[in-house]
Amino acid sequence: MIPESPDGAGRVIVLDVVGLQPQHIDADRTPTLESQFPSESVTDLRPPFPAVTVPAQTTLATGRGPAEHGDVSSGEYERERETAAFWERDRNGRDRIWETASDEAGLTTGVLNFQHLIGSSADIALTPSPIEDEDNNMLEMDCWTNPEGFYDDLRDELDHFPLHNYWGPGANEEGSRWILSAASEAIERFDPDLLWVYVPHLDYVGQSDGPGSDAFEEELAVVDDLLADFLADLSATDRWDETLLTLVSEYGFHDVDRPVFPNRALRDAGLLETDEDGDVDIPGSDAFAMVDHQIAHVYADAGSVDDARDALAGLEGVDAVLEESGKAEYGIDHPNAGELVLVADRDTWFQYYWWEDRAAAPPYATDMDIHKKPGFDPCELFFGDEGLVSLDAAQVSGSHGRVDESALGAFGLGGPAAPALEGDEPVDATDVTPTIADLLGLEDELSMDFEGASLRQDD
Template sequence: LRDTLQERLGTFPLFQFWGPGANIKSTRWIADASMLTDELHDPTLTLIYLPHLDYCLQKFGSDVSRTSKELGEVDEVIKDLVTYYESKDANVIILSEYGIVPANKPVHINRLLRENNLLQIRIERGLELLDAGASKAFAVADHQIAHIYINDPQVKEKVRELISKLPGVALVLDEQGKKDYGIDHERAGDFVLVADTDAWFTYYFWLDDAVAPDYARCVDIHKKPGYDPVEMFMRSKGRAAYKLLRKKAGFRYVMDVVPLNATLIKGSHGSINVPEAFYPVIISGQVPTGSLMEATAVHDVIWNTLMQDEL
């Protein structure tokens, strides 16, 4: 299938899927690949992820004047998909993976832990790297959720006290709290933090940008110890062009074009108790318009739709 899709559609436009160059091309490729796969194999269930609105809503929040172009672009793709699948008598479900809320307050948990001698770093080529194994505690952040892992049980209460007082933290879930929210997985952090609705958690651990790790200024999701939405921004087009010229000329280069300014982000997700206007949505013949449902109930909607098709 991979070879067929690439032969017909070209390789997946990875650099238009994430990073400063993200645009509608990756979403269009996914949609075209989905329809082509349906024509070739007629699957019973097709799950199609359209990432396009993820970018602009995190960059600009709910400012429609900044996101209207992207809304129009993804609307055209969805129209093509719905038209195609309805022509095949498929039952179409449109689902938001999550709702993005306005959030412009970055919260630096790892910096707090470091300032209190709980997080360790090591120096490589004059730059700082987080040393999770040597740290007494460290955070792995993802949007408005963060997991705090504690290697030294003796500091657990100190960590609890510190993070409970950190501005931007709405909830600190301990063992009982994780059970209450159904996230007491064996790999969950010793504490799980939930941000205020207008805040989000960074992975930043350095205290001086001059010694930030080289990957901090790059699109490098596999090296960073946490999610970094600032990868969607570019320090300058001129710098990016210069780096590309070095690449084409055969010189060594580092594509360090990402800024270290977390205040650029204007939207995030994962917090709870958000206004209903920012809830995710589901559009399906099985769900009454305007009704509310638990996220886990989406499974039943999909399953019942499949069973209906089998009758």
């Protein structure tokens, strides 16, 4: 039996369109989105701080903020091993709405292309997991899926997942097209009650060209066309009349015009060391900055925090250096956070480089190596002159991470089973999961300790 919510939503499809903002939805540029989410059905979505991928995704899918769930960056710093790594793929104990609704309420749930999915108990799950050698070179494209063998079926139907169009210098709409086609296949085969679909397309142009660019405007129409094909398939299914579409966007973008290099400042202050290959020697360093767009976690030895603060406080382009009280104010006071957390000015962003001379860069700097680099690198969106990836950080024109009124995401309710969205105040990211649970009639059945409150308006 499918639980029926008070609003009659027997099925919820979440469209996670990164970088989309309410002002992007209109009849001229995005007619498909406007037809399902007219202006009265859409409002701003306030992301958690920091407004970067993993903290935003975990907050949206749990109803908890980073101070509670501990995902404070898209990278993870392990204090015991003194290592930093980005984009690890394991579930690692995370319980999100698709796991709890499947495990505790017996709903059929699914999620496509979220982070940290390997090991998920969602009935339908897919995340890229290429087979790589010890140097992170891809040997064969693969995806981890529930059920086992689902990727083999998708590969036969859609060809391999286009990983090189999903991230890197060749990133384009093909990654989103494949994901939406896979979502249609999942709906046809498994008829899920809840399906969360990650649509990354705008993320690329948002970083490379910035949200104020002509290129971003053009890609709005592209993503709208992709959604038109998916929604045409969805509206032809038997359960369309009981379907609720939920639109979310993890963050909006800032136009930026210059990078900031905190690790250079730490090295100049004698706090950061490198090895013979030019790589950062984290265990041998007194302080190190793990950067992620417009935020940076500075991990420092107990006796070096003051020196690190002094080295970074006067760095041009840094808006704030957060210590214990500042981290609490920003909602990021968790042991996983750095001893210091840097916030960039609105028009700047943090790059991980610690070298000045390109000859001193580590070997992976010009490679597509998202796991080995100890900081997020948007320069991977640009072809380089001396390798696959550019080292010209000045090319990056958009970033995110700060939580400003100008760069909020979007939240909308659409489809045949959508209730009215009353008021025009921004929706907090912690409110999304309790709202979905309530609309599916599950809030009282799930053990998730919701921090947010449901947005559903009772009749």
